[in-house]
Amino acid sequence: xxxxxxxxxxxxASTGSAALLEALRSTGxxxxxxxxxxxxxxxxxxxxxxxxxxxxxxxxxxxxPFAAVASALLINLGxxxxxxRAAAAxxxxxxxxxxxxxxxxxxxxxxxxxRTELAQRLAEERPTVIRGNASEIIxxxxxxxxxxxxxxxxxxxxxxxxxxxxxxxxxxxxxxxGPADAIVDGECLARVGGGSPLLTRVTGGGCALGALxxxxxxxxxxxxxxxxxxxxxxxxxxxxxxxxxxETASGPGSFQVAVLDALYSLDADDxxxxxxx
Amino acid sequence: xxxxxxxxxxxxASTGSAALLEALRSTGxxxxxxxxxxxxxxxxxxxxxxxxxxxxxxxxxxxxPFAAVASALLINLGxxxxxxRAAAAxxxxxxxxxxxxxxxxxxxxxxxxxRTELAQRLAEERPTVIRGNASEIIxxxxxxxxxxxxxxxxxxxxxxxxxxxxxxxxxxxxxxxGPADAIVDGECLARVGGGSPLLTRVTGGGCALGALxxxxxxxxxxxxxxxxxxxxxxxxxxxxxxxxxxETASGPGSFQVAVLDALYSLDADDxxxxxxx
Amino acid sequence: xxxxxxxxxxxxASTGSAALLEALRSTGxxxxxxxxxxxxxxxxxxxxxxxxxxxxxxxxxxxxPFAAVASALLINLGxxxxxxRAAAAxxxxxxxxxxxxxxxxxxxxxxxxxRTELAQRLAEERPTVIRGNASEIIxxxxxxxxxxxxxxxxxxxxxxxxxxxxxxxxxxxxxxxGPADAIVDGECLARVGGGSPLLTRVTGGGCALGALxxxxxxxxxxxxxxxxxxxxxxxxxxxxxxxxxxETASGPGSFQVAVLDALYSLDADDxxxxxxx
Numbered sequence: 004x005x006x007x008x009x010x011x012x013x014x015x016a017s018t019g020s021a022a023l024l025e026a027l028r029s030t031g032x033x034x035x036x037x038x039x040x041x042x043x044x045x046x047x048x049x050x051x052x053x054x055x056x057x058x059x060x061x062x063x064x065x066x067x068p069f070a071a072v073a074s075a076l077l078i079n080l081g082x083x084x085x086x087x088r089a090a091a092a093x094x095x096x097x098x099x100x101x102x103x104x105x106x107x108x109x110x111x112x113x114x115x116x117x118r119t120e121l122a123q124r125l126a127e128e129r130p131t132v133i134r135g136n137a138s139e140i141i142x143x144x145x146x147x148x149x150x151x152x153x154x155x156x157x158x159x160x161x162x163x164x165x166x167x168x169x170x171x172x173x174x175x176x177x178x179x180x181g182p183a184d185a186i187v188d189g190e191c192l193a194r195v196g197g198g199s200p201l202l203t204r205v206t207g208g209g210c211a212l213g214a215l216x217x218x219x220x221x222x223x224x225x226x227x228x229x230x231x232x233x234x235x236x237x238x239x240x241x242x243x244x245x246x247x248x249x250e251t252a253s254g255p256g257s258f259q260v261a262v263l264d265a266l267y268s269l270d271a272d273d274x275x276x277x278x279x280x
Numbered sequence: 281x282x283x284x285x286x287x288x289x290x291x292x293a294s295t296g297s298a299a300l301l302e303a304l305r306s307t308g309x310x311x312x313x314x315x316x317x318x319x320x321x322x323x324x325x326x327x328x329x330x331x332x333x334x335x336x337x338x339x340x341x342x343x344x345p346f347a348a349v350a351s352a353l354l355i356n357l358g359x360x361x362x363x364x365r366a367a368a369a370x371x372x373x374x375x376x377x378x379x380x381x382x383x384x385x386x387x388x389x390x391x392x393x394x395r396t397e398l399a400q401r402l403a404e405e406r407p408t409v410i411r412g413n414a415s416e417i418i419x420x421x422x423x424x425x426x427x428x429x430x431x432x433x434x435x436x437x438x439x440x441x442x443x444x445x446x447x448x449x450x451x452x453x454x455x456x457x458g459p460a461d462a463i464v465d466g467e468c469l470a471r472v473g474g475g476s477p478l479l480t481r482v483t484g485g486g487c488a489l490g491a492l493x494x495x496x497x498x499x500x501x502x503x504x505x506x507x508x509x510x511x512x513x514x515x516x517x518x519x520x521x522x523x524x525x526x527e528t529a530s531g532p533g534s535f536q537v538a539v540l541d542a543l544y545s546l547d548a549d550d551x552x553x554x555x556x557x
Numbered sequence: 558x559x560x561x562x563x564x565x566x567x568x569x570a571s572t573g574s575a576a577l578l579e580a581l582r583s584t585g586x587x588x589x590x591x592x593x594x595x596x597x598x599x600x601x602x603x604x605x606x607x608x609x610x611x612x613x614x615x616x617x618x619x620x621x622p623f624a625a626v627a628s629a630l631l632i633n634l635g636x637x638x639x640x641x642r643a644a645a646a647x648x649x650x651x652x653x654x655x656x657x658x659x660x661x662x663x664x665x666x667x668x669x670x671x672r673t674e675l676a677q678r679l680a681e682e683r684p685t686v687i688r689g690n691a692s693e694i695i696x697x698x699x700x701x702x703x704x705x706x707x708x709x710x711x712x713x714x715x716x717x718x719x720x721x722x723x724x725x726x727x728x729x730x731x732x733x734x735g736p737a738d739a740i741v742d743g744e745c746l747a748r749v750g751g752g753s754p755l756l757t758r759v760t761g762g763g764c765a766l767g768a769l770x771x772x773x774x775x776x777x778x779x780x781x782x783x784x785x786x787x788x789x790x791x792x793x794x795x796x797x798x799x800x801x802x803x804e805t806a807s808g809p810g811s812f813q814v815a816v817l818d819a820l821y822s823l824d825a826d827d828x829x830x831x832x833x834x
Contacts, residue, residue, distance in 0.1 A: 082613055
């Protein structure tokens with residue numbers, strides 16, 4: 004069960020998640036993405052399949068103005084070239100000034116110097132949501148040394164205290180991805196199950212989820228759902244798509260394809276199967 | 281019917297398109313691509329599946345010499361990093377000097393400053409073809425404010441006057457992508473139907489088409505077809521592949537895969553089904 | 558038959574290759590990749606499907622420290638932006654200093670100035686393996702003018718002398734990809750057959766193989782296999798995956814997907830079908 008007192012729009016059943024998916028599909032939020040070179044294509048396709056509109060604008064001079072008019076912004080630090088780091092800072096400031104919700108995905112922070120410094124700086128710029136795996140959240144919270152590349156070494160539970168501390172410090176909803184995802188907002192906690200282990204055998208599974216969270220937060224606003232609710236809904240929808248995809252996949256290649264098909268076609272019943280507590 | 285007086289090689293039926301596809305397959309033109317980070321992989325795979333040979337050479341010092349020896353050049357401004365902007369200008373000049381045909385894809389021009397300035401500058405460098413969606417063509421022609429990211433907001437018909445003006449000003453064939461594509465060369469107009477709405481749910485559908493146009497223009501030269509004819513043929517072939525793909529696809533993921541399979545295997549009968557007028 | 562006198566761990570049957578695949582799956586080596594923008598996604602997915610852990614860290618300040626703690630490093634010069642060139646040099650030095658095996662993939666070297674200069678320089682930094690197509694190996698050895706983009710124009714046999722000279726000069730195992738691959742270590746030669754012509758119709762087939770070689774070299778170390786043995790095993794496994802994939806593919810799109818599925822699921826019997834001599 005969600006331990007949560009301050010939310011008014013928490014979905015008591017996954018009906019809420021399906022409703023937010025419908026809001027995403029009907030509003031088609033424009034998600035500005037500054038993301039890593041490995042996952043740009045899959046990220047854009049995940050957003051399109053689900054019903055959002057991606058646009059990767061990651062150069063200085065353009066990133067700020069674009070973020071200010073987008074529905075939401077994703078900043079993912081997977082391959083932060085110098086120009087992209089400057090563009091990320093520019094976009095982040097512009098989004099904050101314009102009241103555009105934004106998501107920080109601190110890929111592989113910990114010991115790698117440029118992304119870690121930038122993530123720490125951006126975390127102070129009032130991100131709406133921070134999404135990462137357990138070791139990234141622990142590293143960003145300052146309570147651990149970070150992970151082994153992008154793979155998580157710590158269990159989700161071991162990151163809960165760090166997630167709460169990071170949420171309290173930054174004001175962000177913090178989502179910790181793992182076998183069962185945990186979404187934290189201050190003292191509020193939701194867990195989303197389901198999904199598929201094949202997600203760990205495809206690159207960009209987590210990165211694309213971060214972009215989709217941005218889309219859900221924007222869509223959620225249009226129907227009065229807060230960022231916590233929208234983040235939970237997004238994780239439930241993504242888990243439902245992964246479960247559907249795993250049913251027909253023969254391996255990670257066909258799974259990646261099937262995730263896009265599932266995001267495009269899944270319905271309320273599919274989403275309702277995902278345990279949210 | 282095509283309203284066109286100055287063309288000698290306009291295909292009166294889509295037979296012409298199938299013949300140019302065969303020319304592409306038999307000549308395997310080398311297409312130098314300077315394109316955005318989201319679609320590089322899909323673009324290269326589209327070219328390979330159809331029978332062309334892609335090479336992404338997008339750094340200064342290499343882009344110019346390479347463009348000069350390529351069969352054709354694509355410049356797509358989707359994610360124009362500073363180094364890539366300089367490389368694009370270098371490649372464009374080299375292609376022009378060497379008589380290599382080149383295609384300009386002005387992704388999301390309008391208000392975004394760097395790509396818009398560069399697109400305006402490159403449009404004066406005698407592109408062989410300019411391909412974009414309606415709002416991009418309107419923006420580049422100077423008659424509108426541009427679109428919402430890469431998604432087209434204007435209908436193709438609303439862009440026809442802009443396309444004609446842009447074609448007259450630059451000397452380029454101008455292709456406007458949409459539910460039915462319009463290809464303009466001065467006062468000459470062709471329309472290509474068919475295709476699939478799923479193309480709008482996959483990233484890079486239009487970007488890869490721009491690269492394939494470059495391949496077709498090169499292949500067309502080898503059999504005496506002009507750029508207008510080759511551009512029309514390319515759009516017909518691409519629509520045929522999309523239609524074939526949509527027949528078996530379960531969603532955008534499997535559709536993207538099936539488009540590549542279809543480009544590889546489609547024959548004259550498949551192409552003949554596409555309405556060209 | 559392999560003409561080889563100094564190897565102690567050469568697989569006399571492809572059992573050796575299957576055993577190294579198992580070593581890869583059980584050890585999950587962390588492969589640091591500095592690679593081109595066209596193939597990052599497919600490369601990461603190939604590594605994940607096979608059982609390795611990819612991480613693309615290609616900026617200065619991070620590339621060196623990361624390479625030093627990785628299990629292996631790949632440097633692919635397909636789209637060598639200035640920042641990436643500097644990062645490649647940094648990573649290469651760090652890997653060498655730390656004793657981390659590393660693979661050089663000299664994409665399209667020959668006349669393109671930046672990549673050719675860098676490849677020549679890096680070839681002197683004691684790469685463990687150099688992998689390329691025939692024209693790239695000939696160009697890097699200094700005995701030819703290089704190829705036509707990334708496509709090989711020379712037959713594998715025509716590159717054998719160049720491969721031997723390059724191996725002797727650099728101390729690296731040299732792998733020449735083609736219809737039948739040749740792997741050279743000084744005077745030692747192995748040939749790996751099988752595979753599928755569809756590999757030439759998908760971008761990144763060779764690039765991803767280079768990354769997988771890095772993973773196999775790392776996995777091989779854990780069970781006492783030398784770099785030559787590991788490189789041969791990797792080529793056999795990759796050929797087996799391509800053959801399996803071709804059995805079900807309808808074209809290059811479904812083939813690319815099926816290669817990932819096959820890498821994930823193939824077993825010793827599948828690998829044993831590949832002729833290694």
